Structure formats: structure tokens, C-alpha cells
Amino acid sequence: MFQKQYCLVNNNTIASDALAAYFYAFSSEEQLHQALAVRPSGVGCFVLGSGSNVVFASDVNALVLHNVIQGIDVVDRAEGVVWIQVAGGVLWHSLVLWSIERGYSGLENLSLIPGTVGAAPIQNIGAYGVELCDLFESLEAIEIETGQRISLNKQQCDFAYRHSIFKTPAYAGRWVVVSVTLRLRSSRDGNRFEFKTEYGEIEAELSRRSITRLTPELMSDVIICIRQRKLPDPNVLPNAGSFFKNPIVSVDECDRIKNKFPSLVYYPLEGGKCKLAAGWLIDQLNWKGKEVGGAKVHDQQALVLTNVGGGGKAVVDLSKRIQGDVMDAYGVFLEPEPLIFA
Ligand SMILES: Cc1cc2nc3c(=O)[nH]c(=O)nc-3n(C[C@H](O)[C@H](O)[C@H](O)COP(=O)(O)OP(=O)(O)OC[C@H]3O[C@@H](n4cnc5c(N)ncnc54)[C@H](O)[C@@H]3O)c2cc1C
Structure with a gap:
């Protein structure tokens, strides 16, 4: 079931060629439970998304559990608001594009952040004046040791700048986030969106393009353009x-x-x-x-x-x-x- 002595070079954006003692990619909660049940005794677990916020400076003497669970569902609606539940293995930027295609707003400023949705709450990802916690409703997680499933709301996650409860000793490395529920704005009912543009680089790009009326799509495009200009692409420069x-x-x-x-x-x-x-x-x-x-x-x-x-x-x-x-x-x-x- 597990791959042994697995080279992680394609599973982290810094391209470290560290070896994982055991590696397993799970695409459902059932597969995760099975893996936890039969994992080699005495071997710890390490949860890995896209490896864009981890640096392997040595080999990993653990079972690396790679989250690839897929799926995005609209779970509730109200006037001008939509709640979506997203599986932990979905790539963050593909979620941003999915939301924009459907006319939802909220995620534009977080465009092009690498990584998976399941990792996003761990450090409360943020960019250009928006953080995950601004849109966060709840998450579902499974405890590695017991297989117990819990749901945590925003307050329980204790979000702060690049921080959440999952960075504290009691939670760090002990839970697998399997899904995240977000609250986005919807343009149905004639709702007009508001955008966070009060950043020098955003204002400069908007004026360069002479944009006066923003849409989620345009805002996302502006952010992508700014990020591509200033941040090296990990596929080119790890x-x-x-x-x-x-x-x-x-x-x-x-x-x-x-x-x-x-x-x-x-x-x-x-x-x-x-x-x-x-x-x-x-x-x-x-x-x-x-x-x-x-x-x-x-x-x-x-x-x-x-x-x-x-x-x-x-x-x-x-x-x-x-x-x-x-x-x-x-x-x-x-x-x-x-x-x-x-
Ligand atoms: C070019 C570049 C630009 C970036 N820009 C930003 C930015 O603008 N803002 C920002 O906030 N971050 C940014 N990051 C950091 C990174 O993209 C985020 O932290 C992202 O959320 C990491 O996702 P991942 O799937 O790659 O996590 P990984 O790197 O795989 O894991 C990171 C941590 O989360 C844990 N983890 C991963 N998945 C789960 C899960 N399902 N359940 C529990 N724990 C889990 C891991 O064990 C590890 O501790 C950037 C990174 C790069 C390479």
C-alpha cells in the first residue's frame, strides 16, 4: 500500500530531494482511515499538500500522507451569499478560478497562492489585505492518532497573522484537514461587490490599465499580474x-x-x-x-x-x-x- 523510500523532489516547491520512509497519496477519507489503520508501527505521520510551505532539510523518517481529496460543493445560499465546502486536496488557485467562473467574490486577492485548500487554514494564508479567516466558516479534520473527526468554527481555529490553532503544540502535526467551508459573496440578487484595492501595487496596476469598474475576474487578473512580476515561479526557480x-x-x-x-x-x-x-x-x-x-x-x-x-x-x-x-x-x-x- 505504501511506497517506501519515496523521493519527494516533485512534492515540494523548493525541490528538495529528501526521501520519505513511506509515502501514500489518499483521495478519500476512507483511504486515509485505511492508511492510518495499517501504518507501520512506531512510525509517525506527516501530512503533505503541495509542499509549498515546507522545507525538507533532511530525509523524512515518517509516513508522508499526501492529500489529494477532490470536490467543491455549494452547501447553502442566502441573499448575496453562498457557502461552499471544498475538499482538502483541491489546489487553492483552482478554487479561486472556480469561484470566479461562477460569479462569486471574496477569493480574488488570494489568487495564485500555491498549495492545497487543506493547508490554507494551517497558516491562515493571506495576501493583499485579505486572509483566509475573512471568508472562513468551518473545517473538518481527522485526528491522526484516533481517527476521530471534528468540526472547528472560525473562533475555535484561533486565526491570526500566519497563525492558527494548528500551529500550537497541542494541534501541530496531529490533524488532517479534510475539508474547508467558506462563505463567499454572490452576485445573484443584484448584489454589488466590494474589492480590497488599497495597496500601492494594486492601485498602480488599476490605473495603468485604466480600470474604473472592477469585477472578481479583473481583480484576480490584476493580482496574478502583480504576483507574476515579483515572485519567482517555483517551477522555474525552486x-x-x-x-x-x-x-x-x-x-x-x-x-x-x-x-x-x-x-x-x-x-x-x-x-x-x-x-x-x-x-x-x-x-x-x-x-x-x-x-x-x-x-x-x-x-x-x-x-x-x-x-x-x-x-x-x-x-x-x-x-x-x-x-x-x-x-x-x-x-x-x-x-x-x-x-x-x-
Ligand atoms: C511562490 C510562493 C508564493 C506564496 N505566497 C503566499 C502568500 O501570498 N500568502 C501565504 O499565506 N502563503 C504563501 N505561500 C505559502 C504557501 O503557498 C501556503 O502556506 C499554502 O497554504 C501551503 O499549502 P501546501 O498544500 O503547499 O502545504 P504544505 O507545504 O504541503 O504543508 C504546509 C504545512 O501544512 C500542513 N498541512 C498540509 N496539508 C494539510 C492538511 N490537509 N491537514 C493538516 N495539515 C496540513 C503540513 O503538514 C505543513 O505543516 C507561498 C508559497 C510559494 C512557494
Whole structure:
């Protein structure tokens, strides 16, 4: 049933050629239950979607469970609103395109984010002012240890910036998200959509195209165009997207750094906090374009680390050097965004 010593090179966007001790792709909940029931004793499990937010710096001595469950269903409707339940193995961007084709709105700003729907709640994916939690209704998950099925609502998932309950010790690595239910806006009943456009790059692209009346399709196209311009395609240049989270610090801490670095890029948040632009912190230290041991900081985007031959370990080694420099210069810890399998 399981493939042994399976090479993961085509199952992660950083193209690490790590070996999984066991590998199994499940396309239904039944198959997942069967796999859990007969898994080799003493072997842990690791749930894998598209591998776009994980870095394999070593082999994986576990059963890698690859989620490919498919299906999208409209489960409820109300005036101007539609609820859809999406299976965990559906590719996120294909869901975005599916929703746009049907005239639903809400997912446009999240266009072209790689990965599966089942992984989207894990770090509460977000881009251009929209996060998964803005559209999230509930999810269904199966506990690896017991096979128990639970449903969690938005409050229970405890979403925050690139965070959910699935990143806490009590939940991390212990559940398989099998489906996610989202609440989208529907144009039926003459409902007009509102779009999140208050980002410099979006405004610039809209004015470049002289767009005055937006549709979900146009908005998605604008986002795709912006992303394709600034982010390297993992199929061409293996990478895991933004390698570090934007650090959140107190206003006092932000002021301290700003006094020393007046051009610091940051965003004030509620509750006396500020979000620092991690890319700016790295860029100022002249890391952009540098290559060390087969890993490279992307020429155009200091937040993106690419594998140029050294594999996952080289990328992780490079990330540690950057973390050290950022700590020395600003006294700020850069937390990696992807899960690192060391
Ligand atoms: C080029 C590029 C651009 C990106 N842009 C963005 C962006 O704009 N915004 C953003 O938020 N992220 C972005 N990412 C990160 C990534 O796309 C998301 O985190 C995505 O949700 C990961 O999905 P995946 O299926 O690849 O997850 P994987 O990488 O396979 O897994 C990531 C984590 O989720 C767990 N997991 C996966 N599936 C499940 C499941 N069904 N149940 C339980 N746990 C699971 C894994 O065990 C692992 O801990 C980008 C990545 C790349 C490569």
C-alpha cells in the first residue's frame, strides 16, 4: 500500500530531494482511515499538500500522507451569499478560478497562492489585505492518532497573522484537514461587490490599465499580474515563497529601530504593535542576490530564498545566516514562515 523510500523532489516547491520512509497519496477519507489503520508501527505521520510551505532539510523518517481529496460543493445560499465546502486536496488557485467562473467574490486577492485548500487554514494564508479567516466558516479534520473527526468554527481555529490553532503544540502535526467551508459573496440578487484595492501595487496596476469598474475576474487578473512580476515561479526557480514572517514588535521597539534606521518600513497595528517589513530588514543588509552553498536570495525579492543546487539544507543554512545578521543589526528575530523539516 505504501511506497517506501519515496523521493519527494516533485512534492515540494523548493525541490528538495529528501526521501520519505513511506509515502501514500489518499483521495478519500476512507483511504486515509485505511492508511492510518495499517501504518507501520512506531512510525509517525506527516501530512503533505503541495509542499509549498515546507522545507525538507533532511530525509523524512515518517509516513508522508499526501492529500489529494477532490470536490467543491455549494452547501447553502442566502441573499448575496453562498457557502461552499471544498475538499482538502483541491489546489487553492483552482478554487479561486472556480469561484470566479461562477460569479462569486471574496477569493480574488488570494489568487495564485500555491498549495492545497487543506493547508490554507494551517497558516491562515493571506495576501493583499485579505486572509483566509475573512471568508472562513468551518473545517473538518481527522485526528491522526484516533481517527476521530471534528468540526472547528472560525473562533475555535484561533486565526491570526500566519497563525492558527494548528500551529500550537497541542494541534501541530496531529490533524488532517479534510475539508474547508467558506462563505463567499454572490452576485445573484443584484448584489454589488466590494474589492480590497488599497495597496500601492494594486492601485498602480488599476490605473495603468485604466480600470474604473472592477469585477472578481479583473481583480484576480490584476493580482496574478502583480504576483507574476515579483515572485519567482517555483517551477522555474525552486522556492517556498516568503521565507520569513514580518516580525511584529511593540511601538517602543519600532521607535528604537527607527531612530537608528530612519527609512525603516513598518505598518502600525492595533494594540500598540507594529509589523516590520522583513524584506526591507534583509535588503538593507545587502543580502539580495547573494548565493551561499547552493542557495540564493532572490535578485528581486529579499524575502525569497531559492534552491540553486544545494537543496533544502543549503536554504536552511542560508536562512540561519540571514537571521543572525538581522538579529545583530536590529535586535529582531526573524521567524521562518515555512515548516522546516531538519
Ligand atoms: C511562490 C510562493 C508564493 C506564496 N505566497 C503566499 C502568500 O501570498 N500568502 C501565504 O499565506 N502563503 C504563501 N505561500 C505559502 C504557501 O503557498 C501556503 O502556506 C499554502 O497554504 C501551503 O499549502 P501546501 O498544500 O503547499 O502545504 P504544505 O507545504 O504541503 O504543508 C504546509 C504545512 O501544512 C500542513 N498541512 C498540509 N496539508 C494539510 C492538511 N490537509 N491537514 C493538516 N495539515 C496540513 C503540513 O503538514 C505543513 O505543516 C507561498 C508559497 C510559494 C512557494
